[in-house]
Structure formats: C-alpha cells, structure tokens
Amino acid sequence: MTENTTTVQSKKAPATAEKPQKFGTFHGVFRPTLLTIIGVMLYLREGWLVGNAGLFGAVLVIITAFFITGTTALSISSITSNTRVGAGGVFSLVSQSLGLEVGGAIGIPLYLAQGLSAAMYIHGFVEGWHFLFPEHAVYQQYIILGVFFAAFLLVFISTKLAFKVQLLVMLLIIGALLSMYAGAQETVRHSPQVWGGFEDASFWGLFAVFFPAATGIMVGASMSGSLENPKRSIPLGTMGAWLTSLIIYLLAAIYYSMVADPETLRNVRTIGIEQSKWPLLVTLGLICSCFTATLSSLAAAPRVLQALAEHKIVPLHQTLKTVKKGEPHSAMIFTGAMALIAALAGDLNTIARLLTMFFLLTYLTINVVLFIEQSLNLISFRPEFKIPRLVPIMGSLSCLTAIIIISPLTGTISICLIVGIYIYLDRKRLETPWETVHSGLLVSIANWAAKKVCITQNQTPKRSWKPDIMVPVENDSFFEGQFRLLKSLCHPQGSIQAVGLTYDQTEGSLKNLNHLIKDMQKENIFASTATMSAQNYEVAIKAAVSVMKGSFFHPNTIFETVDYRSQEELQGLINVARDNSMGAILLARHATSGLGREKTINLWVRDQSPHWELDMASVNLDYAILLSYQLQKNWNADVRLLCVVEKEENKKLATEFLKSLMDVTRMSSNIKIHVNHGNFLEYLSIAPRADLNIFGVSNEVNRESMLKLMNTSRSSCLFVMDSGNESALA
Numbered sequence: 001m002t003e004n005t006t007t008v009q010s011k012k013a014p015a016t017a018e019k020p021q022k023f024g025t026f027h028g029v030f031r032p033t034l035l036t037i038i039g040v041m042l043y044l045r046e047g048w049l050v051g052n053a054g055l056f057g058a059v060l061v062i063i064t065a066f067f068i069t070g071t072t073a074l075s076i077s078s079i080t081s082n083t084r085v086g087a088g089g090v091f092s093l094v095s096q097s098l099g100l101e102v103g104g105a106i107g108i109p110l111y112l113a114q115g116l117s118a119a120m121y122i123h124g125f126v127e128g129w130h131f132l133f134p135e136h137a138v139y140q141q142y143i144i145l146g147v148f149f150a151a152f153l154l155v156f157i158s159t160k161l162a163f164k165v166q167l168l169v170m171l172l173i174i175g176a177l178l179s180m181y182a183g184a185q186e187t188v189r190h191s192p193q194v195w196g197g198f199e200d201a202s203f204w205g206l207f208a209v210f211f212p213a214a215t216g217i218m219v220g221a222s223m224s225g226s227l228e229n230p231k232r233s234i235p236l237g238t239m240g241a242w243l244t245s246l247i248i249y250l251l252a253a254i255y256y257s258m259v260a261d262p263e264t265l266r267n268v269r270t271i272g273i274e275q276s277k278w279p280l281l282v283t284l285g286l287i288c289s290c291f292t293a294t295l296s297s298l299a300a301a302p303r304v305l306q307a308l309a310e311h312k313i314v315p316l317h318q319t320l321k322t323v324k325k326g327e328p329h330s331a332m333i334f335t336g337a338m339a340l341i342a343a344l345a346g347d348l349n350t351i352a353r354l355l356t357m358f359f360l361l362t363y364l365t366i367n368v369v370l371f372i373e374q375s376l377n378l379i380s381f382r383p384e385f386k387i388p389r390l391v392p393i394m395g396s397l398s399c400l401t402a403i404i405i406i407s408p409l410t411g412t413i414s415i416c417l418i419v420g421i422y423i424y425l426d427r428k429r430l431e432t433p434w435e436t437v438h439s440g441l442l443v444s445i446a447n448w449a450a451k452k453v454c455i456t457q458n459q460t461p462k463r464s465w466k467p468d469i470m471v472p473v474e475n476d477s478f479f480e481g482q483f484r485l486l487k488s489l490c491h492p493q494g495s496i497q498a499v500g501l502t503y504d505q506t507e508g509s510l511k512n513l514n515h516l517i518k519d520m521q522k523e524n525i526f527a528s529t530a531t532m533s534a535q536n537y538e539v540a541i542k543a544a545v546s547v548m549k550g551s552f553f554h555p556n557t558i559f560e561t562v563d564y565r566s567q568e569e570l571q572g573l574i575n576v577a578r579d580n581s582m583g584a585i586l587l588a589r590h591a592t593s594g595l596g597r598e599k600t601i602n603l604w605v606r607d608q609s610p611h612w613e614l615d616m617a618s619v620n621l622d623y624a625i626l627l628s629y630q631l632q633k634n635w636n637a638d639v640r641l642l643c644v645v646e647k648e649e650n651k652k653l654a655t656e657f658l659k660s661l662m663d664v665t666r667m668s669s670n671i672k673i674h675v676n677h678g679n680f681l682e683y684l685s686i687a688p689r690a691d692l693n694i695f696g697v698s699n700e701v702n703r704e705s706m707l708k709l710m711n712t713s714r715s716s717c718l719f720v721m722d723s724g725n726e727s728a729l730a
Contacts, residue, residue, distance in 0.1 A: 122151075182276070305334065557582060
C-alpha cells in the first residue's frame with residue numbers, strides 16, 4: 001500500500017512543480033488594458049473627430065465616452081473584488097450574479113463585440129499600411145486577407161504570443177506619441193476651432209464612431225485567473241490605464257486642433273502620421289498596435305463563445321465547447337470566419353458604430369448587476385473595492401441614454417434582441433452550476449413585502465386573498481389521495497402546507513410525504529411540509545396553527561376529511577379555525593363515485609326567506625363561491641347555482657337573489673340557476689347530479705348530517721366555512 005502511494009506522489013510531482021505564470025498589476029492589467037484603448041482611433045479617427053466637432057466638441061465626446069467606460073470600470077473593479085471570475089470574463093461575472101439566462105443574453109452581444117473588434121483593428125492596420133505603400137490601395141481585399149490569416153494562424157498556434165510582444169508594442173506606442181508631439185513643435189500652429197460644424201456626422205454620430213476608442217476596460221477582468229492578486233490588480237490597473245488613456249486622448253485632441261485646419265482634419269485621416277517628426281515610427285506604432293489588438297480579439301472572443309457553449313447557451317454547443325490542448329479551436333474557427341466576413345464587407349466607421357451598440361449594452365448590464373448587488377445589502381456582497389451606489393446608477397443611465405440617442409430604432413431592436421435571448425434561455429431551463437443573487441433578490445423583495453404587510457396588518461387584503469391551505473397528515477397515503485383536489489383548489493396562486501402529525505414519536509407513515517410535496521412543486525404549486533408531534537389530533541392542530549400563525553405567509557384555511565374524523569375532532573377543528581380567523585374545508589368523499597369526471601359542480605345556497613338582502617357576511621357564501629370559481633377554472637367544469645325554498649311564493653325572490661349574486665360576484669354568465677320549493681333532502685335526491693356539491697357550514701358541525709348529504713346526493717361534498725377575510729365581491 002505504501003509503495004503504491006509513493007508511486008502516485010511521484011507521478012504528480014512534476015505537475016505541481018511547474019506553476020502557471022502569474023502577472024502583477026502592470027504586466028497583467030495596466031499594460032494590456034492601455035494597449036487595447038490606445039490604438040486605431042487615436043491615430044486615424046481623433047483628427048477627423050476634432051475636424052468635425054472642434055476642440056471643445058471633441059473633448060466633450062471624449063469625456064462622454066470615458067465617463068461611460070469609467071463608471072463601468074469602477075463597477076467591474078468592485079464586482080471582481082467580491083468574486084472569482086471564471087471562463088468568459090464579464091459573461092462569468094453577470095452569470096454568477098443574475099444567472100445564466102441574463103449572462104447569456106448579454107454574453108452573446110459581448111462575444112460579438114469582441115469578435116468584430118478584430119475586423120475594426122484589421123481595417124486600422126490596412127489604413128496604416130496604405131500610408132506606407134499608397135500603391136497597394138488597389139489590393140485592399142488581399143491585404144485584409146493577409147493580415148487576417150497571419151493573425152488567425154498565430155492565435156490558432158499559440159495565444160500567448162500577443163502577450164510576449166506587448167512590451168515591444170508599448171515601446172513603439174510611446175515612441176509614436178513622442179514623435180507626434182515632437183512634430184507639433186515644428187509645425188505651423190493653427191488656431192483651434194472651439195466648436196465645429198459637424199459636417200460629416202452629428203455629435204452622437206461622432207460618438208458612435210469614436211466610442212470603441214474608450215473600450216478595453218474589461219481586459220483586467222478577463223485576466224483574473226492569471227493575476228497574482230486580482231482583487232488589488234484589477235481596480236488599480238484598470239483605473240490607472242483608463243486615466244492614462246483619457247489624458248492621452250485629451251492631449252491628442254489639443255494636438256490635432258493645432259496641427260491642421262478643420263477641413264484637412266476631416267479629409268486626411270492620417271494627419272497625425274504626416275505631421276509627426278518621424279512618420280515611420282508612428283506608422284509602425286499604429287500597425288503593430290492594430291495587429292496585436294487583432295491577436296487579442298481573436299484570442300479573447302473564442303473563449304467567451306466556448307464559455308457560452310459550455311453552458312449550452314448557443315447553438316452547436318457540442319462542437320463549440322470542445323477544447324484541444326487548452327485551446328477552443330472550434331470557437332476560434334467560427335469567430336475567425338465572422339471577423340473575416342465583417343472585415344471584407346464593412347469599413348472602419350461602420351464596424352465601429354456596430355461595436356458601440358454592443359459595448360454599450362454590455363456596460364449597461366454590468367452597471368445594473370452592481371446596482372442590484374448593492375441594493376440587496378446581502379452579507380455575501382463584501383467587495384474590497386467599494387464604490388458609491390451613485391456610480392452604477394450614473395453608468396446605467398448614461399449607457400441607456402447613449403443607446404437611445406445614437407439610434408432609437410437600433411437601440412430598441414438591440415434591447416428587444418437581448419430580451420428575446422433571455423426569454424429563449426429562460427424557457428430552456430439551463431442548469432446554473434453556481435449560486436446567483438436571483439434567490440437573494442427574491443428574498444429581498446419578499447422581505448420588503450412582508451414588512452409592508454406587517455405595517456398594514458390591520459387591513460384585510462381581500463383583493464389579494466388566495467387559498468393557503470394547511471393539511472393535517474397522519475399518513476402519506478391520505479395526502480396522496482387528496483393530491484388532485486388540493487391542486488385544483490390552489491392553482492395557480494395558492495399554496496399547500498402539509499403538517500405531518502405524529503403521536504408516538506415515529507414517522508414511518510410519513511416517509512413519502514416529502515416526495516409528494518416535491519411532486520406538487522413540479523405541478524407549479526407552492527408546497528411545503530413540516531412534522532409535529534403531539535398527544536392527540538386536536539392538540540396537534542392547535543399547536544400547528546399557533547406556530548404557523550407567527551409566520552409572514554401563514555395558512556388561512558384548514559382542510560380535512562369528514563370520513564376519518566369523529567364529531568369531536570371535526571368540531572375542535574372548526575373551533576380552532578374560527579378562533580384564528582381561518583376558513584375551513586371539510587371533504588366528504590363518496591366511496592364509489594369519488595370526484596367523478598371533475599366536470600360538474602353544484603353550489604348550494606340556503607333558504608334566506610323572507611329576507612333576501614344581498615348580505616354576503618350573513619350567508620357564509622364568500623369562500624364557497626371563490627372555491628367554485630377555482631374548480632370551474634381548473635376543471636373546466638360547469639357550475640350550477642341551486643336553492644330550495646319552503647314556500648313556492650319565495651321562488652321568485654330566491655331567483656332574483658341568485659341572479660344578483662352572480663352579477664356582483666362576477667360569476668360566469670353560463671352558470672345555470674335552479675330554484676325549487678319543498679323539502680331540501682327530497683330535492684337533493686332528485687337534483688341534477690354533480691361530481692362535487694359545495695355547501696356552507698356553520699360554527700356548529702354535524703358529522704352525521706354531512707354524511708347524509710353525501711349519500712343523498714350520491715356524490716362527494718365540500719363543506720366550507722368562511723374566515724371573514726375573503727370576499728367574493730373583491
């Protein structure tokens with residue numbers, strides 16, 4: 001045995017000896033985030049932005065874009081400091097908070113945004129290449145294909161390559177910026193145009209093109225698993241890169257406003273390169289940054305797609321979730337095909353506008369997630385990086401405003417698409433492998449509602465009343481026998497609370513009760529169970545009602561059968577119900593007919609002669625009417641309203657009373673009214689037969705009379721007592 005153990009340990013040793021490389025704040029977050037933000041837009045579109053909007057307008061566009069990404073960066077930092085980020089980056093964050101349905105609904109736009117970013121960077125590379133080789137402009141499609149396949153093959157072979165060359169690219173970018181500002185010292189300075197004419201696009205049109213420049217803040221979250229201290233590195237690195245890039249873009253706006261006039265800025269997209277001291281250095285910085293950004297996009301997007309496929313969120317998930325040697329090759333091929341088609345079919349501005357919408361939707365969701373987490377005030381939400389609640393609120397509102405203003409139609413379609421994806425995923429009933437704040441959200445709402453109920457507990461909630469039935473159970477076969485009827489009495493909004501009663505400290509006869517409750521829950525009925533030990537039945541009923549009355553969602557009805565209870569037990573149950581303002585339902589089930597076909601119901605109204613005023617409280621009819629409505633709906637049954645009067649001259653008054661009753665209680669218009677005179681029991685024996693008869697019951701019960709009514713009617717009977725809290729008029 002010892003020898004085998006030693007062998008196993010020796011085999012595991014090499015695997016544990018080689019630990020994966022971990023990055024710090026600078027190399028793992030700051031540098032990749034900064035390189036993603038500082039890129040194609042800085043060199044090729046910021047001059048165009050200044051030429052259209054003027055210096056002040058361009059600064060306003062830049063600040064608006066960075067305000068949205070800044071609030072989102074703070075939200076991401078706060079969320080990641082409270083949880084571990086799994087595969088898929090932000091998709092993992094949203095899914096762990098709000099479930100796979102919401103995560104998938106926003107994960108798909110996130111994947112599209114990251115995948116299509118590769119197409120935008122390819123076009124940035126092509127424009128830089130054209131500056132070096134103007135004669136190659138006629139070969140643009142071939143250049144796009146060449147850049148794409150070079151980047152795709154490198155990523156397909158090794159995704160670590162992008163990180164290995166990032167330091168060189170960062171040095172080139174620093175050199176490019178220095179070259180641009182050095183060139184500004186030698187260029188004839190122009191007086192900056194404060195506010196532009198917006199010739200090529202409106203303010204929000206310019207924003208839609210420029211906004212991808214400010215994205216890239218999610219790189220840190222995606223790198224969480226490769227960081228030495230993600231809870232510290234992500235906030236510091238992300239916000240540091242965000243602030244640094246904001247300063248660079250603002251200084252660049254001043255630079256562009258001084259090196260050329262507005263018309264030149266609008267028409268010459270490479271003005272930043274031409275006016276620099278060393279144009280080749282700036283061009284190399286542009287080309288290299290675009291190429292490495294393409295590598296990063298083609299490496300990151302497939303991992304989001306693979307994570308989506310892993311949880312069966314996207315079609316072809318069996319193929320897309322496959323991983324070979326740690327690389328999601330199937331997802332890479334699909335993403336590469338999408339990026340190539342977009343690069344060949346679109347241009348930089350069109351792709352940028354599309355990316356803007358996808359990124360805004362993603363950022364909106366991130367801010368909403370944090371706001372929900374903060375609002376729940378759950379003890380599990382303890383982020384090390386805390387931010388005020390105003391931050392995600394402002395972030396959410398700014399994202400939503402930008403989506404609607406940029407393009408109301410596109411924004412509405414995009415939001416509807418996300419909602420549609422959510423509905424589709426919700427119907428798929430995905431299995432979430434982790435706990436989400438869904439339950440916390442529901443608990444918080446229930447807690448708030450319960451407190452409101454306590455504040456207004458003296459007011460009877462007649463309009464929101466529903467049957468919440470407590471069922472005493474001495475053996476599970478009894479509960480199983482009443483399963484269908486109880487479901488029909490409660491569906492869809494009521495509840496069942498089964499109380500297992502034991503008298504000898506044994507629960508053998510209740511061993512299947514939990515399974516029956518789970519079966520009822522599968523039928524979309526809120527059902528629960530508890531077990532109580534007592535000396536006898538009446539003591540157990542009193543104790544159960546007393547305990548449950550202290551809960552927020554306590555039962556309002558006691559259900560019992562007449563057949564297996566004595567006169568004393570039934571009277572005791574009625575007394576407990578009356579003393580606790582609860583209703584009572586007593587079932588006398590016919591031994592042979594049972595509940596028949598569950599298609600017809602007779603609702604009996606007692607003789608009110610000679611006073612036929614419509615006073616519901618005096619006739620004990622509210623609960624009986626409400627139950628007849630429940631059964632009519634759930635059984636799809638026909639209901640009759642019957643009454644027997646002693647004298648024939650009272651038939652007209654009784655008929656008018658029943659018609660008025662139908663009207664004020666909004667009973668179905670196809671209910672048939674039967675009024676007869678004579679002896680009640682004699683008419684009961686010849687009355688139209690029903691699968692179930694419903695009678696009112698007073699505070700004094702008579703077991704023998706109930707059984708007699710059951711036998712005379714030749715069908716099962718429900719005897720119902722009002723609690724005083726329900727109302728058929730509400």
